[in-house]
Amino acid sequence: MTTKSIGIIVFPGSNCEYDVASVLEAMGTKTRFIWHGQGDLGDVSGLILPGGFAHGDYLRPGAIARFSPVMSSVREFAKSGRSVLGICNGFQVLTEAGLLPGALQKNAHLKFLCKEVELEVASAKSSATSLTEIGQRLRLPINHFEGNYTCDPGTLGELESNNQVVLRYVDNPNGSMNSIAGVCSIERNVVGMMPHPERACDDLLGSVDGLQIFKSFISNL
């Protein structure tokens, strides 16, 4: 268990990579930064795509990052059934890359939004929520301009009937369909979420609810 490590994909413009790494290291898990330009992931057991502004969010968030050389390796990694978690910009990249359904559009009120929100676990069957319980409340910060989850009605119906929605906002802050804050792939190993669990892992900062997400993720490596 202790030998397993998590790869953190770093694009130019990523900015939460150090934060995610410091939380995981404090939990006793090894981490390694993987530069977007390399195809070789090494022997990591899980992957995290952290928050930030990959390639400056030019065109739209994730639109250029999906073409980074590392992404074909990420796709294969996900296909093999191993755990992949996209946080915020990482979620946006995963949807652009087609690894998760839907898209993240601009917040309904057209403003950037940085605040703590309350979330409800909608499914505990995913690589990032497996140690939580349905209905459990978590307080996590959000920090995004494009966090308004959207998809076509057919996809929404499938997401709901397959229980692919893993987290919902209790008080929808950004206009997301069905208050969706996080979803997983049909195989449940790839998870994307707009809230930042790494920002809620320290009593000194006010909340430790984010640990639930990382503990779940680590348990599925």
Added chain:
Amino acid sequence: MSLHRSLGLTDSEYEMIVGILGRSPNHLELAMYSVMWSEHCSYKSSRVHLGRLPSKGENVLVGPGENAGVIDIGDGIAVAIRMESHNHPSAIEPYQGAATGVGGILRDIFTMGARPIALFDSLRMGPFEDAKNRWIFSGVVSGISGYGNAVGVPTVGGEIVFDKSFSSNPLVNVAAIGILPKDRLVLAKASGVGNLAVLLGSSTGRDGIGGVSVLASSGFDDSSAEKRPSVQVGDPYEEKRLIEACLELLDMKVVVGIQDLGGAGISCATSETAANAGMGMDVYISEIPVREADMEPFEIMTSESQERMLAIVSPASLEQVLAVAKKWEISASVVGVVTDPVVLPSGKSVGILRVYDKPNGELLAEVPAASLADEAPKYRREMSEPPDLQARRSLEAGFQADKSNLENDLKSMLFDPSWIFSQYDHQLFLNTVVKPGQDATLLKAAGPGVGYTGKGIGASADGNSRWCAVDPKGGAAMVVAESALNVALVGAEPACLVDCLNFGNPEHPVVMWQLSEAIDGIALACQALGIPVVGGNVSFYNEVNGADIDPAPVVTTLGVVQTLIRRPPGIGFVKPASLVLVGNTQRNLAGSRWAYQLKNDNSGSLPKLDLEAHRSLLRAMVNLVWNSEEYVVSALHDVSDGGLALALVEMILAGELGVEISKGAISDHVDLFSESPSRVLVATGKPEAVVGHVSGQGLSARVIGEVTGSRLYIPGLVNLSIDELRKTVKENAITRVGS
């Protein structure tokens, strides 16, 4: 008009240049002098006064004059801090003006080898009932949000003030804090003959040409919109890669010196780095990557295109430098070389900045580097008191004002700054222990590459143009005192400050008097409180159609917590307690928001500030914060803007409980709204112990009421429910007025 005048140089300045060169300058040389000798770059009107600020301290590693001030906080860790104004660009083009203000200040920080970890924004805006002010305000906030969030540096604090003095001339002051291992500290020096000047980052365009001389060195009138092309355009993604590349280069120790390109562009960076090392430099125009065809040498040398850095590199390290630049996808070009100084017949050795069209090409300009960087004229401009000063002082403030509807007066002061802060990433790097919206921000002193050693940094940006309009000296001292108190209330001991001195037209004698007085006030307070001034910036020409703004010195105070092990109490009333007021409320409304802003009354003399007692208060408060369990302290808040009335509302809205003030403890409008300094409200379960603790420091304190219920109840004066207060805040939101 002659060329030098159209570039903003006076006839006597032109004669000085002729004297320095021993000949007439050519167009390019004149353009370089005009930007380097601009008010913005040379501080020519303020320099003779700035020397009075105390800048020494045991903890000071780098004081004023460098890109940023740096202090030692122990355990091998240093903190860099810098504050700057971007008022003029923000007035003309709010989004880009504010955005490039953020970009510029960050470069000042990582130039020192520090990782930028925090931004603060102190904003002064005209009333937002006016559509233009609203356009400026929301553009400025969007610019800070758009640039700061994407560049990956959290904006963790600041202030917002609406005042008619800033209609059409907003003040956008930005402060940045960086952290570094002490041994990574670098200075902007171009030493070593034969070393190469490598330009990193963006290409050079026509944006921002003459920004410092055209835009920031004159006031506003109805034609100001024509100056929009002088505003630079920012690219946070370029800056983000530039930060990472430069910090990587500094970690590898492959650069000799490094300097950012801000005001005055390449002219500034090359002349300053050379002058700092006593060396010369040859610069080749052909090697500077440009964005547009057919740019003239003078445009290239003075452009303020953003996101550029100049690194001084030994030829042996060049390959490594280019490799790092390639990894981060930033451009890197060798644009010059460090040269030996020339020895004059007088025996004096002088570094010469030479500009060539290409290597071994035609010489286009040849000037002593130091003459551009350090030898601008210094002016001792005429000063005079405002003609109405004595008359104003002889009156009592607020004496004749309408006192009939104090509840409405209070309601008009309410504004929820979370509308602003929620648009800024204020949590990146996992340092933010106390978030924006409290007295000060409290951060863990850590950052990528600088591990957490258990220390904390408290910081607060503060200004008050009303106090300074009544009395610039007393007002500036009160600003420093308040800022230091804010920092103490999150448990940090004030360790240094930086200032941003925003004033009107320096050619107006009253403005120069205001500046001189304000500097004396800051100096007085800093001396008495033991806080060195480690950097600053002066912004003149804040005037609209000839009317100067109220004097607005703004400071950012930085404090240190040696052992940060838990969260300090906040400002909100979170549980039932007794309410203790530390300090005395003086019977004085001079400069108060109530008298000055609501009642248009600028008379009176400011309340007295006892700096010695204030220093004791700072000590007592830091002590109270870290012993809050023993003293059962559940909330602390300083009393300042809006007096006791507004402080109480802020404490109620930040928590869940109301307050009942004892009969007679707050007896009239003076008690409600006086902005007497050195006061703190403390909610405690052990009022006698708290009173005893502060009395032991020679300070006065007494119980004035109870934290309870769901109303703000001040017998005979105010009786408002929490719901009513919340509703008012919503009604006063900018979104209700339209955005």
